[in-house]
Amino acid sequence: MATTTKEMEYSDAGSRAPQLEGYQQTTEDLVGEKLVLNMGPSHPATHGVLRLILEMDGETITKADPDVGFLHRGDEKIAENMQYNQFVPYTDRLDYLAPLASNVAYACAVEKLLDWELPPRGQAIRVLCCEMARISAHLLGLGAYAMDVGAMTVFLYTFTQREEIYNLCELLTGARFTTSYTRVGGQIRDLPEGFTDQLSKFCDDFLPALDEIDTLLMRNKIFLDRTKDIGVISKEKAIAYGLSGPNLRGSGVAHDLRKANPYLGYEQYDFDIPIGEHGDCYDRYLVRGEEMRQSVKIIRQVLKTLPDGPINIADAKQRVPNKESVLMSMEELIHHFILITEGIDAPPGEVYFGAENPKGELGFYIHSKGGGVPYRLKIRAPSFVNLSILPDLLPGHLMSDTVAVLGSLDFVMGECDR
Amino acid sequence: MDWQFLLASLTKIVVFVFLVTLPLVALTVWAERRVSAAIQDRVGPNRVGPFGLLQPLADGIKFLLKEDFTPSHVRKGFYWMAPALTMVPALMTCAVLPFGSTLFGEKMVIADLNVGPLFVFAIASLTVYGIVLAGWASNSKYPFLGGVRSTSQMISYEICLGLSIVPLLMIYGELNLSKIVYEQAENGWAMLPLWGEGWSLKGALLFIPVAISFVIFVTSMFAETNRLPFDLPECETELVAGYHTEYSSMKFALFFLGEYAAMIIGSGLAVTLFFGGWSLPFGWLKPDELHGEVGFLTGAIHIASFFLKVIAFILFFIVIRWTLPRFRYDQLMRLGWVFFFEIALANVILTALILWLVE
Numbered sequence: 001m002a003t004t005t006k007e008m009e010y011s012d013a014g015s016r017a018p019q020l021e022g023y024q025q026t027t028e029d030l031v032g033e034k035l036v037l038n039m040g041p042s043h044p045a046t047h048g049v050l051r052l053i054l055e056m057d058g059e060t061i062t063k064a065d066p067d068v069g070f071l072h073r074g075d076e077k078i079a080e081n082m083q084y085n086q087f088v089p090y091t092d093r094l095d096y097l098a099p100l101a102s103n104v105a106y107a108c109a110v111e112k113l114l115d116w117e118l119p120p121r122g123q124a125i126r127v128l129c130c131e132m133a134r135i136s137a138h139l140l141g142l143g144a145y146a147m148d149v150g151a152m153t154v155f156l157y158t159f160t161q162r163e164e165i166y167n168l169c170e171l172l173t174g175a176r177f178t179t180s181y182t183r184v185g186g187q188i189r190d191l192p193e194g195f196t197d198q199l200s201k202f203c204d205d206f207l208p209a210l211d212e213i214d215t216l217l218m219r220n221k222i223f224l225d226r227t228k229d230i231g232v233i234s235k236e237k238a239i240a241y242g243l244s245g246p247n248l249r250g251s252g253v254a255h256d257l258r259k260a261n262p263y264l265g266y267e268q269y270d271f272d273i274p275i276g277e278h279g280d281c282y283d284r285y286l287v288r289g290e291e292m293r294q295s296v297k298i299i300r301q302v303l304k305t306l307p308d309g310p311i312n313i314a315d316a317k318q319r320v321p322n323k324e325s326v327l328m329s330m331e332e333l334i335h336h337f338i339l340i341t342e343g344i345d346a347p348p349g350e351v352y353f354g355a356e357n358p359k360g361e362l363g364f365y366i367h368s369k370g371g372g373v374p375y376r377l378k379i380r381a382p383s384f385v386n387l388s389i390l391p392d393l394l395p396g397h398l399m400s401d402t403v404a405v406l407g408s409l410d411f412v413m414g415e416c417d418r
Numbered sequence: 419m420d421w422q423f424l425l426a427s428l429t430k431i432v433v434f435v436f437l438v439t440l441p442l443v444a445l446t447v448w449a450e451r452r453v454s455a456a457i458q459d460r461v462g463p464n465r466v467g468p469f470g471l472l473q474p475l476a477d478g479i480k481f482l483l484k485e486d487f488t489p490s491h492v493r494k495g496f497y498w499m500a501p502a503l504t505m506v507p508a509l510m511t512c513a514v515l516p517f518g519s520t521l522f523g524e525k526m527v528i529a530d531l532n533v534g535p536l537f538v539f540a541i542a543s544l545t546v547y548g549i550v551l552a553g554w555a556s557n558s559k560y561p562f563l564g565g566v567r568s569t570s571q572m573i574s575y576e577i578c579l580g581l582s583i584v585p586l587l588m589i590y591g592e593l594n595l596s597k598i599v600y601e602q603a604e605n606g607w608a609m610l611p612l613w614g615e616g617w618s619l620k621g622a623l624l625f626i627p628v629a630i631s632f633v634i635f636v637t638s639m640f641a642e643t644n645r646l647p648f649d650l651p652e653c654e655t656e657l658v659a660g661y662h663t664e665y666s667s668m669k670f671a672l673f674f675l676g677e678y679a680a681m682i683i684g685s686g687l688a689v690t691l692f693f694g695g696w697s698l699p700f701g702w703l704k705p706d707e708l709h710g711e712v713g714f715l716t717g718a719i720h721i722a723s724f725f726l727k728v729i730a731f732i733l734f735f736i737v738i739r740w741t742l743p744r745f746r747y748d749q750l751m752r753l754g755w756v757f758f759f760e761i762a763l764a765n766v767i768l769t770a771l772i773l774w775l776v777e
Binding site: 035044151152156225403 | 746
């Protein structure tokens with residue numbers, strides 16, 4: 001912006017405004033004037049790059065306008081230009097707090113298009129992945145939520161536990177953060193030696209740690225004051241806005257895709273769906289805490305009943321054969337060459353698969369016209385949908401409640417902006 | 419004024435304020451980081467010097483060397499004045515705190531005023547100007563909100579703070595902090611009346627209002643020093659950094675140091691009023707009369723006793739900060755005006771009743 005003479009004469013903006021020509025400021029002008037506050041895209045409480053344009057009357061919010069898209073990378077368009085397996089690393093960067101779950105959801109979606117059924121061990125491993133990712137994501141959500149309302153220590157307690165999960169991820173996939181573990185038709189490798197022992201040890205240590213975290217918050221008067229009856233989402237509104245995941249269940253709707261539409265053999269496992277009563281921020285906190293306990297319950301069941309056998313689709317014409325046989329036998333080498341260069345030959349058709357991810361229903365809609373690449377791939381990002389309720393939810397609350405509401409909605413912008 | 423008095427005062431100012439309090443600020447910053455690390459299962463700064471003790475020095479050098487950036491949209495005069503206005507009053511309140519009995523025949527207080535607590539409150543209330551000016555002169559929305567919040571918060575809690583010590587002043591019948599401390603050395607600390615006249619029915623009865631006063635005083639102290647759970651003017655996750663968002667380099671450091679200095683002075687005042695200042699429990703090693711001569715060793719022990727208590731208090735401040743979430747602005751004001759204000763008033767009447775009944 002060019003510097004005007006006015007700006008040079010009056011170097012500070014405060015004294016410049018009344019000096020504008022033809023502008024007589026009177027006290028009447030100031031009555032009822034609203035303050036427009038730009039919260040984000042770089043703000044400590046907006047968890048990434050969410051921008052909220054708040055219109056405030058004093059400290060009370062009268063209008064809230066979320067402005068998303070600062071992290072848009074065009075993932076959906078990118079998917080149209082690559083083979084199905086090549087897109088797996090991009091799913092790491094959707095919900096980067098639970099990359100394993102996004103990997104699994106994507107692989108399941110493509111397998112649904114191909115109409116493949118994974119062997120039982122492969123499915124069980126995927127369940128383990130999903131539940132580990134759920135614990136990891138909810139821990140971060142909980143910690144960041146607590147930090148937003150001022151309890152910094154909780155954040156670091158949850159990170160100590162997340163560290164354990166990251167160690168497990170490293171053991172399982174070789175990467176701590178960007179796991180890229182699944183492939184269409186299976187996983188990149190089987191469970192490593194000692195993994196199950198370490199995972200069950202984590203489960204044993206995790207529950208007491210979670211109880212300890214809860215003692216810091218659950219009956220803390222200040223935390224209750226900050227979260228009870230704040231950001232109340234009614235059952236009807238939650239459904240109307242298409243919320244999913246803990247935010248929907250916090251409002252008292254017992255909808256969980258693992259129960260409602262079981263995939264990966266979730267129907268074999270015994271677990272409960274925690275639901276909230278009032279749909280306020282506190283209920284969403286409770287729901288997340290309980291979901292982690294249920295995840296531990298599922299992990300223990302999986303570990304107990306973990307079947308032996310192959311983890312991948314056995315047919316070498318569909319799933320890339322393992323490396324040793326590729327190097328040793330002609331047939332496998334040809335399959336490998338075809339699959340790597342042309343990709344998996346998917347039948348034409350349209351398919352939608354939604355998985356119950358930590359943030360909610362992560363859906364992949366794949367439109368295939370045959371061949372190795374999708375014609376169109378649409379990602380239904382739960383964070384994006386969950387954030388759509390903000391303009392309805394925030395007005396009437398105080399500015400300080402914004403951080404509690406944002407923390408309790410637990411969104412991740414990598415997924416929201418895609 | 420004779421030159422001996424001037425020289426003695428000057429020495430006390432230099433030693434107590436610049437050689438003890440300011441390094442104590444640095445030490446508090448270090449302790450804050452190490453204790454918070456211990457609370458949170460971390461290690462904390464341990465690279466610079468033994469146990470990371472030189473970390474504050476490194477921080478200080480960093481603050482000095484950073485670019486002192488002044489945004490173009492600020493009101494320069496007030497913007498420059500604000501950091502000094504928070505730091506100076508915090509250090510000025512040192513003047514009336516008795517930090518020891520006597521040493522080399524000199525009383526260990528810079529100014530033995532007859533209106534000690536009043537002086538402290540008068541000066542401490544000036545800190546609010548620093549914050550208000552910082553918020554307003556920054557000409558930016560987040561600091562402005564921080565400034566507005568802190569004005570109302572600090573003014574409200576100053577009233578609670580003032581009212582909370584009225585019962586104590588009624589009990590001691592005295593506004594001179596040195597005399598209050600000596601009284602406690604003889605007759606039991608306000609919060610530990612177990613010897614002298616404190617160990618009686620009167621002392622036991624008076625312990626009730628004193629304990630209430632203590633709770634209100636400490637809570638208001640948290641609010642006055644903008645520490646969590648009352649750090650609304652800064653409020654990291656809401657207001658970015660509150661009133662000092664637009665400050666950098668040494669100007670920010672002054673706010674930062676001012677906050678910690680205020681915390682130390684607050685602890686010093688609490689120790690003086692409620693925990694017998696420099697005195698040892700059960701009247702051990704107390705001088706025979708007010709400002710009575712004591713040996714060098716006893717004098718040194720008294721000074722050490724005062725600072726040990728202050729450090730214990732600071733640790734309490736730190737532990738609270740890393741345990742509790744933050745209040746919301748309206749809840750904080752409600753707590754101040756609806757609960758503490760009324761309780762403090764009732765407490766004054768209760769003390770008066772007890773004193774009247776007993777005598």
